Amino acid sequence: MLLPLIILALSARPPAAATATAMQPSENCLRRCGDVEIPYPFGVGSGCHLETGDWTFVLSCNRSADGRLRVYNYEIEVVDVSVRRGQLRIYSVINPWCYNGSTSAMNGQSNWWYDMSITNFRINDALNRFTVVGCNSLAYILSLNGTAGADRYMTGCMAMCPGVGRLENGSCAGVGCCQTAIPGGLNGYQVSFDEKFNTSAIAGFSRCSYAVLVEASAFDFRASYVTTDEFMVANGGQLPLVLDWAIGNKTCEEAKRNASAYACVSANSECVDSKYGRGRGYLCNCSAGYDGNPYLLDGCQDINECDESRFRYPCSVPGTCINTPGGFTCTCPDKTTGNAYNGTCGDNKSQLGWKIAIGISSGVVILIVTASCVYMIHAKRRMAKIKREHFRQHGGLLLFEEMKSRQGLSFTLFTQEELEQATNRFDERNVIGKGGNGTVYRGTIAKDNGAVVAIKRCRLATERQKKEFGKEMLILSQINHRNIVKLYGCCLEVEVPMLVYKYIPNGTLYRLIHGGGVASARRIPFAARVGIAHQAAEALAYLHSWASPPIIHGDVKTSNILLDEDYTAKVSDFGASTLAPTDAAQFVTFVQGTCGYLDPEYMRTCRLTDKSDVYSFGVVLLELLTCRKALNLEELEEEKYLSSQFLLAVGEDRLGEILDPQIKGEQSMEVLEQVAELAKQCLEISGEKRPSMREVAEELDRLRKLSLHPWGQPNSGELVALLGGSPSIAADSDQIELSTSTRNISFSDTAYIGIRSPR
Structure with a gap:
């Protein structure tokens, strides 16, 4: 039976920092626990580990029945330790949340947490992934770093099951299983499930959901993990997790100043700063050509590169390799000459002909190389001239x-x-x-x-x-x-x-509206849609009214409105932009833009004005109101353009038919009609009758605040239930956020939902 190593944490004072370079482990120290080796600086018991003033290198080999030692009431079992990579692999507990048939309800959550703040461990962000397995399962991982609301990090992902037949072994892309990355530098985290998503309705084929932070290469999804309890049973309720470790909290330069506490004691060793930045410690490595343990005196030993049993023979001629400290040489035997590295060795006479042949060949090569260099220099000068000309043009x-x-x-x-x-x-x-x-x-x-x-x-x-x-x-x-x-x-x-x-990381507004998935526009509240429209309108109003000279965008559309990490709108792509004309001659140009958004007056007169942007923005408003595309070539001729569909519906008093059903259920018709009226004004055939972008932005700001007011939300109770708390929305904020008492939910255009702690 494997005897595990357990990270030791006590309530007493941490061990004192090292006071002398000569402090080395005793020969009597335990260097193996079951099948796991214990390399120094780790150790079991006093005097067997590197003492740095914290609990990083303190291990305990427990030979009792359970083989574990509790750390803050949690069992943390070590799988292996790597000195070369500066990593420690432990077992991470799988967090289950299951439906209880006896009580006809979900069992209570354990809300498992893991805290290594008393050590110099960091959870490796490149090798680990937060993983959720199940159906309709939304789980979060919350960092324990920093103070609440400041440096705390929270994220999560959601596993869906459109149908059991869609489950696919090895695929963890959102169907039955999802994964998301974590940031670097975490030394603790907590796992919990969102109780609004549970398995009570699908207990017949998927009773449990699971969440775990796991080494990505150690996890392979199986469809049976969703429909049975195989995930917990086959893995014993735990999976590997990779931790990075370092010495103390100083950089290499700072640590070397205190020779008595400097940990890189072996000759032929070198110091490397922690990848997590200044103040996060350092590691020791053996120099090139040496291998072993740099934390032990004479721990880095020369590698014998000539040893064919360990390495590929480095010389082209057998029997010519000579090992040297930190390297090797390939030398031809006595009375022979040649190149033992990548040639042959022979007697001096036989080599004479080879030398002549090599001399002739070398001359030809030199001639070719010289001609090539002359050509390359000429081509390089020609290319530099072309670049200078382009730069001037x-x-x-x-x-x-x-x-x-x-x-x-x-x-x-x-x-x-x-x-x-x-x-x-x-x-x-x-x-x-x-x-x-x-x-x-x-x-x-x-x-x-x-x-x-x-x-x-x-x-x-x-x-x-x-x-x-x-x-x-x-x-x-x-x-x-x-x-x-x-x-x-x-x-x-x-x-x-x-x-x-x-x-800008979160894609385009077009993708959010029409891209589908969990976070499509049909999941975004109306207030958030108006907020995004207001932000885009503010940007265009700035270009028209405050830029000097004024700028006309020329290609306003949902695919040119990007969304940042906070889902704040960012107007982009000024490829069709132009400076506002100062005389009539500058109006004449060729028509460019995107079908479905183009101003009819601009197409007729070839005069691009700020009111052309207003028309295009009106189409953007229609996409947010209807979740339909600006141009659909599959429709009948009179219904290809969304603007035509909208104006026809308004003229026949059929506005409700064209609106997105979701927003009709969450907003009063009066507010929706006012937004529709604003869109209609933007779509006026005559540019002179359209409002300015400043007027559009001010009206959207008013409608945004109105949509957030309780009397503007007929089914606000459903919105409260969706958010899991009482919604509090700042009407004066420049950015729309749907806030609850515990968190903010932002809407992603991928298969997961990102969660941020409140400001």
């Missing part, structure tokens, strides 16, 4: 001079190489969107500490756009509004410029 010189003259301007001119590196040479796997104005890639800028950005490769530009590009980039770079995606910079040394924006 796109107004780069003017932009560069303006940047120098305006101190503090936050705008960067990226090189083509930087953006190719950020996107892995524009790999198709990094594409996050395609549209009429170009393709958008997700990228990581190395020089900005790995900042994640969205990089847009524009389509071919006209001569006018090329001339005005630098000037317009300078104007757009100065836009600073909470509901407009921030432009970081651009690349001008290519034929068609590339733009670099802040990356």
Whole structure:
């Protein structure tokens, strides 16, 4: 029987910190417990482990029947310890929540929690995943770090069962099983289920739900986990979990100043700072060419690379490898010459012919290499000239001079190489969107500490756009509004410029409305929809009224309204934008935009005005009201356009038929009619009759507050039941949040629901 290792935590004082470098474990210390090795700095008993002033390295080998030692009333069993990786694997308890047939109700929750704040352990965020198994099961994981409402982290996911036949072995993508990532640096967490989702209605085929934080590679979903109790029985109620550990709370540089407490005592060892940042400790590794335990005196021993029983023979000629401290050499035997690394060894005479042949070959190679280098230098100079010409054509010189003259301007001119590196040479796997104005890639800028950005490769530009590009980039770079995606910079040394924006993680409003899934628009309360519309309207009003000079977006649609991590609206994609015209000549242009959103007056006159954005925004309002697409080519001719459907329904007094059934059930018809009336005003054929975006934003703000008032919600009781508490919504807030007494729920467009602790 395996005798486990148990992390030891006592109520008494922690062990004293080390006082001398010579403090090493005794030969009598236990170095194996059952089948588990106990490498130093871990140990069992006083004098057998590294003393750092906390409980990180204190272990207990319990040979009793249960084989465990309680830590804060929880049993934490060690599976194995790795000195090389700085990791510890333990067993994580599977949290069940089951229907009780005897009581005809769900059993009470254990709300299992795990706290390692008295140690220097951190839960590995790359190797572990929070996993939920079951049907209609929503579970959360709450961090124990920080103070309530400040540094606390909470997330969760929901496993659904559209049908038992849909369950698929090995697939954990939301049907019967879901997984979500956790942040780095956690040293404790608590698991609980949302009691609004339980198995009481489906106990006939899925009685229990399960939640566990588990090493991802150790979990393999089986369909039988949902319909039977196999998940608990087969795994003994627990699964592996990976922890990272480190020495103390100092960096390598700081630790080396106190030689008596420095843990990297072996010769040929080196110090590595903890990956969790300053103040989170350090680790010790053996230097290259050495292996062993860097925490023991002479613990790092030279690796014999010539040992064929352990390694692949490193030399091409057998019998020529000579081991050296930290490395090896390949040397031909006496009276022979050659290359033992990747050639042959032979006697001196036989090698003479080879030398002549090699000399001739080398001359030919040198000649080819020289010619190639000359060609490459010429091609490189030609390419540099082309880049300089593109930079000049796109107004780069003017932009560069303006940047120098305006101190503090936050705008960067990226090189083509930087953006190719950020996107892995524009790999198709990094594409996050395609549209009429170009393709958008997700990228990581190395020089900005790995900042994640969205990089847009524009389509071919006209001569006018090329001339005005630098000037317009300078104007757009100065836009600073909470509901407009921030432009970081651009690349001008290519034929068609590339733009670099802040990356917005939660996709588009189009995907939220029409993408389906658990968090589709049909799950979003009406007040939240009006809130998103109000934020987008504020952004467009800012562009029209406060930007200097004013800016017309030119392609307003739900796919150009992004949602950040808090589901705040961010207007994006200025590919069709233009500066507000200052004379009649500037009105003449070619029509561009998206069918279904285009202003009829703009298509007829080729004059793009701020009222063109108002018309397009009116279509966005219709999508939020109806959950229908702006253009549906499968419909009859008169019903292809959502705007036509809407105006026809309003004219025939059939507004209720076209509205989304969900919002009709949660809002008074009076409020819905006022929003519909605002949309109708935006869709006026004549631009002069349409309201300005400032007027639209002010009206939406009024309707937003009205929709949140109790008398505007006929079935507010159902909304309270959905949220699990009494909803309190700040009417003066710039951001709509549906708040309960315990948490805020934001609506995701994937198969999980993200949970944040209240501010």
